[in-house]
Amino acid sequence: MSDPSKFQVVYRGRVHRLGDNIDxxxxxxxxxxxxxxxxxxxxxxxxxxxxxxATKKARAGDVIVGGHNFGCxxxxxxxxxxxxxxxxxxxxxxxxxxxxxxxSINIALPxxxxxxxxxxxxxxxxxxxxxxxxxxxxxxxxxSLKAEALPPNIQHILKQGGLVEVxxxxxxxxxxxx
Amino acid sequence: MAxxxxxxxxxxxxxxxxxxxxxxILDVKVDTAMGHEATAQAAPQFRKMGATKVWDPERxxxxxxxxxxxxxxxxxxxxxxxxxxxxxxxxKHFYDIxxxxxxxQMLAEEGWEAPGDVIxxxxxxxxxxxxxxxxAAGVGPTEIASVWATGELWVRVPTNFKVEVSGRLGEHxxxxxxxxxxxxxxxxxxxxxxxxxxxxxxxxxxxxxxxxTVCNMTTELGAKTGIIAGDEVARAYLxxxxxxxxxDPFPVSDEDAVFQEEVAFDVTGMEPQLACPNSPxxxxxxxEVVGVKLDQAFVGSCTNARIEDLRIAAxxxxxxxxxxxxxxxxxxxxxxxxxxxxxxxxxxVFTDAGAVFTVSSCSACFGGHIGKIGKTEVAISSSNRNFxxxxxxxxxxxxxxxPAVVAASALYGEITDPRKIxxxxxxPAT
Numbered sequence: 001m002s003d004p005s006k007f008q009v010v011y012r013g014r015v016h017r018l019g020d021n022i023d024x025x026x027x028x029x030x031x032x033x034x035x036x037x038x039x040x041x042x043x044x045x046x047x048x049x050x051x052x053x054a055t056k057k058a059r060a061g062d063v064i065v066g067g068h069n070f071g072c073x074x075x076x077x078x079x080x081x082x083x084x085x086x087x088x089x090x091x092x093x094x095x096x097x098x099x100x101x102x103x104s105i106n107i108a109l110p111x112x113x114x115x116x117x118x119x120x121x122x123x124x125x126x127x128x129x130x131x132x133x134x135x136x137x138x139x140x141x142x143x144s145l146k147a148e149a150l151p152p153n154i155q156h157i158l159k160q161g162g163l164v165e166v167x168x169x170x171x172x173x174x175x176x177x178x
Numbered sequence: 179m180a181x182x183x184x185x186x187x188x189x190x191x192x193x194x195x196x197x198x199x200x201x202x203i204l205d206v207k208v209d210t211a212m213g214h215e216a217t218a219q220a221a222p223q224f225r226k227m228g229a230t231k232v233w234d235p236e237r238x239x240x241x242x243x244x245x246x247x248x249x250x251x252x253x254x255x256x257x258x259x260x261x262x263x264x265x266x267x268x269x270k271h272f273y274d275i276x277x278x279x280x281x282x283q284m285l286a287e288e289g290w291e292a293p294g295d296v297i298x299x300x301x302x303x304x305x306x307x308x309x310x311x312x313x314a315a316g317v318g319p320t321e322i323a324s325v326w327a328t329g330e331l332w333v334r335v336p337t338n339f340k341v342e343v344s345g346r347l348g349e350h351x352x353x354x355x356x357x358x359x360x361x362x363x364x365x366x367x368x369x370x371x372x373x374x375x376x377x378x379x380x381x382x383x384x385x386x387x388x389x390x391t392v393c394n395m396t397t398e399l400g401a402k403t404g405i406i407a408g409d410e411v412a413r414a415y416l417x418x419x420x421x422x423x424x425x426d427p428f429p430v431s432d433e434d435a436v437f438q439e440e441v442a443f444d445v446t447g448m449e450p451q452l453a454c455p456n457s458p459x460x461x462x463x464x465x466e467v468v469g470v471k472l473d474q475a476f477v478g479s480c481t482n483a484r485i486e487d488l489r490i491a492a493x494x495x496x497x498x499x500x501x502x503x504x505x506x507x508x509x510x511x512x513x514x515x516x517x518x519x520x521x522x523x524x525x526x527v528f529t530d531a532g533a534v535f536t537v538s539s540c541s542a543c544f545g546g547h548i549g550k551i552g553k554t555e556v557a558i559s560s561s562n563r564n565f566x567x568x569x570x571x572x573x574x575x576x577x578x579x580x581p582a583v584v585a586a587s588a589l590y591g592e593i594t595d596p597r598k599i600x601x602x603x604x605x606p607a608t
Contacts, residue, residue, distance in 0.1 A: 021366060021457060023565040030546030034252025036219065048567040069367045072400060073565055075302040077219060077318035098371050098402055099302055103318035153203055153332055167227040167324040
């Protein structure tokens with residue numbers, strides 16, 4: 001099990017502002033669904049939205065600010081996996097599609113719902129977010145706003161390093177009980 | 179205490195609670211856990227969890243459907259990984275190539291889902307099982323691996339949205355048009371995280387295959403699940419098919435159940451509906467889009483590739499030729515659908531007309547296997563999703579419609595109103 005105390009709570013990074021309904025076909029087109037290698041997935045992240053995004057525009061440590069219904073569409077986990085593989089540290093959006101949200105938490109990619117965030121950031125501005133408090137700051141303009149707090153069970157999965165670790169602990173506990 | 183909706187009742191029964199309400203977070207026991215090719219991604223996660231065997235071999239089914247038969251080195255490897263995993267972890271029910279079908283069709287036709295069940299699958303369109311009265315939802319590969327290991331998952335009880343549909347559907351207007359109309363009213367965000375329950379006389383008259391179509395596309399509305407209460411129609415379909423004991427009576431929403439939202443509409447006089455590029459909620463009546471030139475027409479996918487859909491397409495194509503400018507691809511929902519189409523002579527109807535009839539698979543729907551479309555191309559499809567790049571190039575365009583509209587359009591190479599081509603079609607309107 002990973003050490004929850006080592007979970008990073010505050011993230012800071014350069015913003016990539018995306019629109020509404022960025023769906024999983026744009027994040028990870030169907031032709032790459034047989035690709036399992038993370039480095040290869042990283043090269044094609046958001047290719048359906050902007051073919052140059054992953055290779056020329058995104059840098060490790062950047063953050064994504066999405067609009068409404070971010071990640072709608074398919075159950076493909078390669079969508080959030082590719083975002084994480086690019087090095088995006090956190091995704092904040094007006095709202096998320098449910099499977100994308102769950103998939104992200106399950107692979108320990110922090111995602112938070114933050115009403116009003118689209119209007120609060122421009123491309124390239126610096127964002128800081130505290131996962132525990134939900135406070136989001138635009139370090140470029142000095143404005144701040146509040147993301148919706150993550151429920152305790154979701155925080156738990158994130159801080160354990162993802163669902164694999166949580167289920168592993170659950171199975172180990174039930175084996176110990178016999 | 180207020181009564182419960184059908185979705186709430188199913189979640190309460192599967193979490194050992196007398197009563198649940200929206201927002202409650204529950205550990206829910208799963209009746210059937212389905213995996214398709216995402217099993218290749220789930221398998222390493224399952225092993226990392228320290229799991230060695232699935233929790234219940236009678237509740238896990240795996241089916242290959244997206245790359246059938248395998249078309250790339252990557253797909254070959256995924257299938258090989260899945261075959262190895264299935265043996266390793268004691269999965270008994272594996273539908274390999276030749277015994278396969280589209281995963282959601284296999285859940286229904288092989289008797290894996292029934293009213294009152296909780297069905298979890300590794301594909302977003304698992305919602306389709308709501309057509310048989312199940313709480314059915316899609317998850318990703320890590321989550322399905324966890325379900326295989328433990329038999330349960332956490333669920334936040336969704337809010338409830340009642341969709342009441344009344345009136346008689348006109349000639350060449352179908353369940354697909356009903357759900358496209360619903361998409362227009364609710365938008366792709368309107369059902370997000372919610373349980374949509376469909377009611378009303380139009381829904382009650384629908385046979386199972388139509389109910390499956392309706393619930394299939396609730397995914398596109400963002401819904402956690404879309405559900406139609408089980409009744410005698412569902413019971414007749416499942417008797418002799420369902421592999422566990424059917425509940426009696428089937429659960430239904432209480433009269434005093436609380437629906438946080440509701441919408442009602444009448445389909446009387448409604449024309450065929452199409453979702454225009456590039457979103458399933460960009461829906462227009464066919465009179466607004468007739469004449470759009472097409473490069474490809476596709477009857478297939480979990481939404482509309484059942485035998486009833488193929489019969490509709492065949493009635494338009496019989497004795498005719500498809501437009502030379504338009505490629506036509508027809509892909510049945512399952513191997514048994516394929517065999518039935520063969521018996522009924524439908525395959526010959528299609529190939530005589532100049533259409534391609536393929537093996538059962540997800541086929542052209544998802545732009546990753548066969549039937550992809552190019553940069554400047556336009557397709558019409560009986561499938562469920564038309565976000566940018568869905569069927570191929572990111573600049574290509576896809577219109578979603580019923581099999582009748584797709585088949586009628588295939589004949590002319592442009593979007594065509596099936597009511598206006600002067601053919602007598604014997605399919606009774608529901």
